[in-house]
Amino acid sequence: MMDSIKKAFHAKCEADNKGTKYISVVTNPEIWEKVKPVYDILFTKAYKIETVFVEDPGGTCEGREHHTQDASPELPITQSLVSDFLRQLPSKGTVSPMLSAIVPDIFYHGFSTRSGGLSVFSSLSSLNLNFNPKRRDPRVVVQENRYRLSAAGGFDVKRLFVAKAEHGSRVWVVGKDPPDAYDAIVTNSPGVTIAAPGADCIPMLFADPVNQVxxxxxxxxxxxxAGVAAETLRAMAANFGTVPSDVLVVLGPSIGPCCFEVGEDVAEKFSTVQPACVVREEGKEKPTIDLRKVSRLLLEQAGVRPENIDDGTLGTEPTVTLCTACEPGQRFFSYRRDGAEFGTQVGFIGIKGAE
Ligand SMILES: [Zn+2]
Ligand SMILES: [Zn+2]
Known part of the structure; x- marks a missing residue:
């Protein structure tokens, strides 16, 4: 059984390493019926799986990307067996979330990097934390990566909630009915971990030490x-009595003004909010946007104190506000750099003191 899972996962790793999406499984109909569920769990729609039925799948075969399934499993292969298999695999590197110096000790938080996960394909390697059926990481691998983050971050993965990436401004208050789409989450429950995804977009964390939100x-x-930062503060205020001047805000790894080229239409939109956040440099054809600068302005307008916004300009070292696209160590996932198959990191935060 484990042997069948191992073989299928190995075939996936090989395909991911080579960058191919075509997999030929050499097997027979009887075995295929039993092992197909593992392929359904491990392979997303990003792959093309073809079966080649032979009488003796244990025999050798020549040609393209063939891999053999000849073990006959006795039990049906379940999600939990696949999870168990993944759990014992070594991580690629260690998970070491980056921390901001301004978040008080009553909270736990961190920003993940690419290191420490199981994802193999170049642009997902290795701690991809978001599932998308069009990309190569199946749900079960993302779940395992999230588990590894939780183990390093010291929180319960079963109580981890990750915001969606809808590029809107709706906020979900944990415990209430979630809206269909939400880009922000707030809570005052200790031990509940909330996270914001990003792959150039800013994962922004908020901490109110007075009301513990x-x-x-x-x-x-x-x-x-769309004002997602101000909406988050509003939800913290409306539901838990947060006063914005008490709140600490951290802007995580995100695309910097060095790399965030936009068209004139987008530049125009930002110009009306704050002309200084549109950067025009000699030799660059397109303008770039300083998303951090405009975020700071909008946060300050919403009542956050300037010294309570960690956007890399406070002088605290090391900073978490690095550029996802051009950081020399390529420690982060970046949509701009990697294209459609991009992976996702998160910023996470929670309140200590859960039972
Ligand atoms: Zn985004
Ligand atoms: Zn950059």
Missing amino acids: VGAAHSGWRGTL
């Missing part, structure tokens, strides 16, 4: 203009 928002250019 946390927030996490995914803020790309659309979300920034």
